[in-house]
Amino acid sequence: xxxxxxxxxxxxxxxxxxxxxxxxxxxxxxxxxxxxxxxxxxxxxxxxxxxxxxxxxxxxxxxxxxxxxxxxxxxxxxxxxxxxxxxxxxxxxxxxxxxxxxxxxxxxxxxxxxxxxxxxxxxxxxxxxxxxxxxxxxxxxxxxxxxxxxxxxxxxxxxxxxxxxxxxxxxxxxxxxxxxxxxxxxxxxxxxxxxxxxxxxxxxxxxxxxxxxxxxxxxxxxxxxxxxxxxxxxxxxxxxxxxxxxxxxxxxxxxxxxxxxxxxxxxxxxxxxxxxxxxxxxxxxxxxxxxxxxxxxxxxxxxxxxxxxxxxxxxxxxxxxx
Amino acid sequence: xxxxxxxxxxxxxxxxxxxxxxxxxxxxxxxxxxxxxxxxxxxxxxxxxxxxxxxxxxxxxxxxxxxxxxxxxxxxxxxxxxxxxxxxxxxxxxxxxxxxxxxxxxxxxxxxxxxxxxxxxxxxxxxxxxxxxxxxxxxxxxxxxxxxxxxxxxxxxxxxxxxxxxxxxxxxxxxxxxxxxxxxxxxxxxxxxxxxxxxxxxxxxxxxxxxxxxxxxxxxxxxxxxxxxxxxxxxxxxxxxxxxxxxxxxxxxxxxxxxxxxxxxxxxxxxxxxxxxxxxxxxxxxxxxxxxxxxxxxxxxxxxxxxxxxxxxxxxxxxxxxxxxxxxxxxxxxxxxxxxxxxxxxxxxxxxx
Amino acid sequence: xxxxxxxxxxxxxxxxxxxxxxxxxxxxxxxxxxxxxxxxxxxxxxxxxxxxxxxxxxxxxxxxxxxxxxxxxxxxxxxxxxxxxxxxxxxxxxxxxxxxxxxxxxxxxxxxxxxxxxxxxxxxxxxxxxxxxxxxxxxxxxxxxxxxxxxxxxxxxxxxxxxxxxxxxxxxxxxxxxxxxxxxxxxxxxxxxxxxxxxxxxxxxxxxxxxxxxxxxxxxxxxxxxxxxxxxxxxxxxxxxxxxxxxxxxxxx
Numbered sequence: 001x002x003x004x005x006x007x008x009x010x011x012x013x014x015x016x017x018x019x020x021x022x023x024x025x026x027x028x029x030x031x032x033x034x035x036x037x038x039x040x041x042x043x044x045x046x047x048x049x050x051x052x053x054x055x056x057x058x059x060x061x062x063x064x065x066x067x068x069x070x071x072x073x074x075x076x077x078x079x080x081x082x083x084x085x086x087x088x089x090x091x092x093x094x095x096x097x098x099x100x101x102x103x104x105x106x107x108x109x110x111x112x113x114x115x116x117x118x119x120x121x122x123x124x125x126x127x128x129x130x131x132x133x134x135x136x137x138x139x140x141x142x143x144x145x146x147x148x149x150x151x152x153x154x155x156x157x158x159x160x161x162x163x164x165x166x167x168x169x170x171x172x173x174x175x176x177x178x179x180x181x182x183x184x185x186x187x188x189x190x191x192x193x194x195x196x197x198x199x200x201x202x203x204x205x206x207x208x209x210x211x212x213x214x215x216x217x218x219x220x221x222x223x224x225x226x227x228x229x230x231x232x233x234x235x236x237x238x239x240x241x242x243x244x245x246x247x248x249x250x251x252x253x254x255x256x257x258x259x260x261x262x263x264x265x266x267x268x269x270x271x272x273x274x275x276x277x278x279x280x281x282x283x284x285x286x287x288x289x290x291x292x293x294x295x296x297x298x299x300x301x302x303x304x305x306x307x308x309x310x311x312x313x314x315x316x317x318x319x320x321x322x
Numbered sequence: 323x324x325x326x327x328x329x330x331x332x333x334x335x336x337x338x339x340x341x342x343x344x345x346x347x348x349x350x351x352x353x354x355x356x357x358x359x360x361x362x363x364x365x366x367x368x369x370x371x372x373x374x375x376x377x378x379x380x381x382x383x384x385x386x387x388x389x390x391x392x393x394x395x396x397x398x399x400x401x402x403x404x405x406x407x408x409x410x411x412x413x414x415x416x417x418x419x420x421x422x423x424x425x426x427x428x429x430x431x432x433x434x435x436x437x438x439x440x441x442x443x444x445x446x447x448x449x450x451x452x453x454x455x456x457x458x459x460x461x462x463x464x465x466x467x468x469x470x471x472x473x474x475x476x477x478x479x480x481x482x483x484x485x486x487x488x489x490x491x492x493x494x495x496x497x498x499x500x501x502x503x504x505x506x507x508x509x510x511x512x513x514x515x516x517x518x519x520x521x522x523x524x525x526x527x528x529x530x531x532x533x534x535x536x537x538x539x540x541x542x543x544x545x546x547x548x549x550x551x552x553x554x555x556x557x558x559x560x561x562x563x564x565x566x567x568x569x570x571x572x573x574x575x576x577x578x579x580x581x582x583x584x585x586x587x588x589x590x591x592x593x594x595x596x597x598x599x600x601x602x603x604x605x606x607x608x609x610x611x612x613x614x615x616x617x618x619x620x621x622x623x624x625x626x627x628x629x630x631x632x633x634x635x636x637x638x639x640x641x642x643x644x645x646x647x648x649x650x651x652x653x654x655x656x657x658x659x660x661x662x663x664x665x666x667x668x669x670x671x672x673x674x675x
Numbered sequence: 676x677x678x679x680x681x682x683x684x685x686x687x688x689x690x691x692x693x694x695x696x697x698x699x700x701x702x703x704x705x706x707x708x709x710x711x712x713x714x715x716x717x718x719x720x721x722x723x724x725x726x727x728x729x730x731x732x733x734x735x736x737x738x739x740x741x742x743x744x745x746x747x748x749x750x751x752x753x754x755x756x757x758x759x760x761x762x763x764x765x766x767x768x769x770x771x772x773x774x775x776x777x778x779x780x781x782x783x784x785x786x787x788x789x790x791x792x793x794x795x796x797x798x799x800x801x802x803x804x805x806x807x808x809x810x811x812x813x814x815x816x817x818x819x820x821x822x823x824x825x826x827x828x829x830x831x832x833x834x835x836x837x838x839x840x841x842x843x844x845x846x847x848x849x850x851x852x853x854x855x856x857x858x859x860x861x862x863x864x865x866x867x868x869x870x871x872x873x874x875x876x877x878x879x880x881x882x883x884x885x886x887x888x889x890x891x892x893x894x895x896x897x898x899x900x901x902x903x904x905x906x907x908x909x910x911x912x913x914x915x916x917x918x919x920x921x922x923x924x925x926x927x928x
Contacts, residue, residue: 056476056479058483120660121660123660124659124660124663126474126475126476126479127357127475127476127478127479128659128663130476130479131357131610131614131655131659132655132656132659132660135652135653135655135656135659136652136656138607138648138649138652139649139652139653139656142645142646142648142649142652143649145645146645146646153645178790181789181790181791181792182786182789182790185784185788185789185792185796185800186775186776186779186782186784186789186799186800186803187784187786187789188789189768189772189775189776189779190776190779192765192767192768193765193768193776195767196765196766196767196768197763197764197765197766199727199747199759199763200759200763200764200765201748201765201776202746202747202748202751203725203747203748203751203756203757203759203763204751204756204776204777204780204839204840204843205748205751205752205777205780205843206748206776206780207746207748207749208748214786245487248483248487251480251483252484255480260767282440283494283495284491284492284494284495284499285436285437285440285491285495287487287491288433288436288488288491288492288495289433289436290487291484291485291486291487291488291491292429292432292433292484292488293484294480294481294483294484294487295414295429295481295484295485295488296426296429298418298477298480298481298484299414299417299418299425299469299470299481300426300467300468300469300470301470302470302472302477308767309767310472310477
């Protein structure tokens, strides 16, 4: 009962903010907030696979791209037909339904992509897994670049603007709640056990392959939703928004925030996004700072600001603890 | 037929460029089990060092375009890149392995220098910024902040990503993001041998690559340092016990690999004079694929892998779809890692339960 | 037919025959020991039984069901549990969470339950917590339930690993050198613990151990392995008097 009440209040707050924010803080800051929200979804979902399951993936941009293009194409090509069929609905309702359909498609296709990448890749360990995911992310990007119906190298323009603060943060809340609940269930324990000691986890009945793939699929699904929200806000997509530098920026966010901590990922996403925007005038220097920050955090405080796990060899940590 | 031969030569010269970079990857992986993501950016750094040297007053007035100036530029760039390699190893990859003083001072000094350059692009402001950074770094380190000891390959990979981003963005800040054009330091001749039409540049690239690879072979297989390198790549701890100064050998390996990457950068710039701070990204990744293809850790493998990848790309572009060119490397990467991660010439390793 | 049957199992690694035509049979409720010099193949046998390795030849049956080609997690779910030679606790988890992870094996939380946090999930979580704490009480670890597993002293960590293995409600429990690194007092407590576990939880125990006092004190039947082959099977007394066993441990090249 309490939960539904909380949910309704949250929705009301979001709606109120959506109506008033642009006037209060200006169009530019509104845009930054949108970007922050999308990055939170990406960071929290990436942390599920990297931080909680310990399977390091650096190809998240690929699933982000898949989601973005899927939702955009569905709405772009199918939108007019849908609007014709549902002309009895008010415009706002049509937009909402279209967006939700687009995001649903994005989630499903991104999840399938996650399956396609995860199943072969998750037999690999550590840095090899990371490299393979990077490779897949790039393959996805090049594939998209070569599909003319998706705009090719000119980019995909004319995407209807369906997402806004309300929808982005609606899904931010859903993502955080879903990942939080997942982590605090038997599934979460199982994922963390895989991270800590895969062999012991297997011996205790955890089907590690199935769970690794599952967390990969869930993670890519949310990345796909983030992609859909992104495309329907910027109204234009180009494969260059989905280079591996995007994946690396996400890595910076979750490492700085702390692997294995949902709050950390939120914090990292906010910090990195806002700082990058706030210091736009400083050009490449902002990114110089972040790359040095990544190095320094890994050297001096690998668990990040709020993290509970570091990609150490465990024996060394045990020795350090004693 | 002549197109095929043409493509063959293109493929070999492209491949030898990849091979030169791949050698650095493979050697560093051999001694440290580290995938040095930043290596491609050292290639970029080498090309830029060559650019600045070639355009420097001294070279232009004293030597002009000649073989001598070319050699000097190449050696100079290689040396500077070797220094960069040593610095990266010392302050990014070593602190997690053994105590490295002034790590914080190094990085804060760099940030300070960058800030100084932004504030006013003069030597004084850069020096001032750097000094502040170094000072803060020393103070904080004295107060007790030390790097955490860790040895995980994954952590090193993340650090390598950070260093790579640092070099790319730093390059954009310091060199400027817009592309520059490498001056012609050796005049081009078109050579005709029957149906084949080759640039002298391509032959020079090929020739130099062969020379460098032979040199590397000699160093690795016939010198004491080379033997030490091989020992370290087999078993770091055992090598330490044998009295080998592993830190120094590792630094040497980085220096060697960086010098080769720089050579690659300059040779490629002879063929394609357009250089920019992000030019190392793709070649770096592709050279990494080449190293994995040949069997990472295996020096001959890196050469073989580089050639194969070069050929595959050129053939794909010549006979197939050119927009898929970049994807070739990644498809090969994914296939190799999934089917035979140890590569063409490598052996597998298993975890003990 | 016993609860665990290994028949004619062979396992080779490259050129090395680690286990050669091995037979082993456990009767329900037995305390069975597996001993032999270092490198004899005992851990390999464990790994074969638990599914970490697949035998090149031969059959392994758990309660009549063939398991030699199954995954370790499937075998665990069929009723086999184990501890490890080098303790493998989940280091970022608390003592309680380690046990909960094992206890949840037979639970049926769906993904939907977890994400929505349904009533069913809360009920199961309560049950898992309750049962796990009870188990910890039996092992005298309940006072430290919320501490990091890593922070426990060595002897307690071993006890925790056994408690965790028992939380899966196994039919057969495999203990891989549980007395390693223990002083004589701790070893005696361990012996009591193993016997008590067998009695209270109605399980069969297969024990690999070098500490002869523990082996002779706990096991009802002992099998001696050398070079991957069985050289003797019998009661502790029979084994102690067997000249071949003495020779394998002390004499020969």
